[in-house]
Each structure stands twice: as C-alpha cells, then as structure tokens.
Amino acid sequence: MGSEILLLDSWVSMFGMRVRIALAEKGIKYEYREEDLRSKSPLLLKMNPVHKKVPVLIHNGKPVSESLNAVQYIDETWKDISPLLPSDPYYRSQSRFWADFVDKKVYDAGRKIWTTKGKDQEKAKKEFVECLKVLEGELGDKPYFEGESFGYLDVALIGFYSWFYAYETCGNFSIEPECPKLIAWAKRCMEKESVSKSLAEPQKVYDLVLILREKFGID
C-alpha cells in the first residue's frame, strides 16, 4: 500500500511553503489541498481542532500540525533522503533555536509592516530589518545556514522571501541594501527546484496583501 499524504495549506502561507519544500526535497508525492481560510473545511477543523490553522500534514490519516513540527516529522520519517537537520545534537539545537527565532520575531515584524502605517509602520520596518540582520550575522559567509547543504533553517526562513516584495512595497523600503548577503542566500535557495516550485509568486502575494489592506481599512 502506498502511503497517503495530504497537505492542507494556503498558497500564500510562508509556513505552508516550509512543508512543501521539505516534501519536495525528499521527493515525496502528496496531494495538495488549498484551504479557503475564510471558510475552513470540516477536514481542517477535524485535523487541527486546537489551532484550526494551516498547514496540516496528514500522513495515512494522522495529522501533524505546526509547520516546523511537520518539517521535523518529514525529516525523521524519510530520514535516508536529503536530511534537513544536521546530525550533531549541538548543531541541531542551533538550527532549532534560529527556526524558533524566525517564528517568534520575523513573522510578527513582517506582518506589522503591511498592517500598519505611519509611525507604527516605521517601527515595524526597523524591527524587521534588525531581525534580518541578526539572521544574516548567523549566515555569515556560508552558502546556506547550516553550511554547504540546504537544510532545516533555510527551509524555515525562505518562504518569507516571497513576502519581501509585499513588505518592501507597502513599507516603501528596500531590503537588499540592508541585508545583501541574506538576499544572495535567498536567490541561491530559489535556484533549487524544491524551493522555486513551493514559493508563491511575490507579485501575487502583494496583490493579495493590497486586497487585505483594503478590507482591513488600512489605507
């Protein structure tokens, strides 16, 4: 019996992108199901009753929620193909620490850029760039965060790259001059098919953000 894998996701979610990339890296076939977050499916509500969020990975009927959790699950279940986390416990802890940093800092700071204006937006831009600079420091001169190979922390962060254009346009600023090494890293990641096929198109993300800004009455 082939294993049955279903991914409940939203095309624009940088968290969903993580799971798509991990599955692609491992060459795993799965069914992608787009969720309308304004009208969540009974399956989503059943599989993730606690948070009611995407992405949810469903493997042989059993759900794994929270994107980093799902990525680790994929890495551990298909452990012989393209490992994402390093093998040494100390380096694993560093990858996990920084992935947690991305979740705690980058998402919120980025979100504030497109959901606010004026002074609040200026503050959010500053915070966002600061976070990226810290991450850039962590990257250093390595091709990927974990060194020579694409890995867990790259997976955790790269989805946000598809949102950079939206942040930059809403916030009227440019990320590359502030974080040139990070942008170079992002472009390097995009050369991988697993990444380029999993990320949303920046223009489409921006179009959606404009609709949401109007809906929330931000402009």
Add this chain to the structure above:
Amino acid sequence: MAEEVKLIRTWSSPFALRIVWALKLKGIEFETVLEDLASKSPLLLQSNPVHKKVPVLVHNGKPVSESLVILEYIEETWKEKPLLPEDPYEKASSRFWAKFSDEKLLPSVWTVFISQGNKQEEALVPALENLQFIEEQLEGKKFFGGEKIGLLDLAIGWMADMVSVLEEVTGLKLIQEDKFPLLSAWIEIFADVPEIKESGAPREKLISKFQAIRDAYAATK
C-alpha cells in the same frame, strides 16, 4: 574529557525547572548558576545574546537556549532514559502539545491569575478550553509520556507546582477534580516523582512572589 554542564537559571522560572528535571531524570551531573534578572551576568549575556533570557544550558562551553530546544538537545546528547518516543508521529505529537503548553495554555492560565473581576471571568473561558485539550491527552495514560515520564510531562510540569500556588494566592480553584479528573491525578503522581519532588522552588517563596505580582497588576488598574 570530563563533561561540564552548567545551567543558568533563576530560582523560580518554570522553564528552567523543566531542564533541572530532565538533567536529574537522566542522571546528569550539572552546576546551577543562579541569575538575578534585574542585573544580568556577563555569562548570561554572552551565552544568550539574542534573547538574554534563562534558562541557558552550557555544555562544555557551548550554550543552548530556549527551554524546549534545550530539552531536545539533552535528549539527543544523553540517550539513556529517553524522554521522547521513537516513533516520529508520537514525537510530533509530544512536540505539538509542548508548544501548545508554552504558547497557549500557560499564558491563558497566567492571565486568569493576574486578572480581577470581570476580566478574570472572561479569561477563564480560553483557559478552561485549553485545559480540556490537555485533559484529553491523558486519556488511557498515566503520564503524558505513557507509562513513564516524557518530554511532554516536563513541558507541562509547571502545572504541578505553579497552579496550586496560584490557586492559593487568588482563592480560585482552576483545576477542579470533577472537571479535570485525569489532570488532577497526573498533578499528584508527577509531583511525587522523586526527581521532581526534590527540585521544586520553596512554596512560601513562590506564594509571596505571585502575591506581589498579582498586587502589582491590580494596582495598575
């Protein structure tokens, strides 16, 4: 080479306590470095420059921060007396609920205890909902880890200590035995595990601390 394990922590941090428990359960010798968060030591600032928080585990000079990350590091470095199951799905489940405990359960319970009057009534709704989710996870189990203590027990272990202290300070019984029979039973057997029992912060000191915090919140109204 001799192992050098240091744990930078405060006397009351529940996040640090879970690390103490993990180290003790695995029989790992370690040195405690107590921090005064009002005056952070150079060691702390050097070991956790990003968040400047406790706990930090320093193993042979290398620091690891964020308590759930530390727990996984301990699990992977000292493989005896495992805290996580082998099966990836069961592991994912433990991780999910550990995060839930930190991101939803603990904050919602905390909000109940620092609120007064109507605000407290409102805060009870999500707290009780979250407690119910956790209660269901104990179905058919002695510990969250099954027959033995696991990572999830350590992650939720703050309940064993803190909740009864908070209940005493506020006079509000949050975990009622008839509503949460499994959780109530778990709190008792968890607190009774020798490594857990010997590690708790002095109860009177915790009561004073939380009373002071609650008073401070009430005063800001």
